Amino acid sequence: MDFISIVAIAIALASLVIVFAYTHRMWKYISMLLDELSIAMLVRKKSRKVKRYILVKFICKDKTDLKSFVKSLENMFTKLLGELDKIDCGITVASISTDSSRAIIRVVGDYRCLKRVLITLSIQHILFEGCIVVPIKTSGLMSRLRKML
Incomplete structure (x- = not known):
């Protein structure tokens, strides 16, 4: 393997690590948003007239x-x-x-x-x-x- 293919593999691995790190962080924000939406829906049901x-x-x-x-x-x-x-x-x-x-x-x-x-x-x-x-x-x-x- 030559130098260019090693650099390409390293860049690909680094990009996969970055994608997994941001996906985990984004999943945390998405789950927090879903929790707030479900709480808002429960509150809305309780306050019916x-x-x-x-x-x-x-x-x-x-x-x-x-x-x-x-x-x-x-x-x-x-x-x-x-x-x-x-x-x-x-x-x-x-x-x-x-x-x-x-x-x-x-x-x-x-x-x-x-x-x-x-x-x-x-x-x-x-x-x-x-x-x-x-x-x-x-x-x-x-x-x-x-x-x-």
Whole structure:
């Protein structure tokens, strides 16, 4: 073998070593990227939006108009939760019964939204005067709560 063929073989071997070294390093980066993507997909599945309904009863000191109180209740949610959380949780009053002083509140959001709304309902009478809102039952189906309305 002459000198040129030995140099060519040495260069080929060196290039193979370099390719294997970069392939190992690139594989490490690719596996880290795949791990982050799988974690992001798992997080996305956990934060899916679900509907929950809360049956509440209004207890008032004097005779107040429940329809006006419900409008002030929506403003109270905005003040206590903030505009972004109220929009993110999708809080609306789905149904009102003035005879039994009860209402159904719809919450559309992730699992934390229901907890925030229930905490807000439990402290609203301390911060705002008027009626006390007592949560009676929560459900995923509105038809179950309509029977109690």
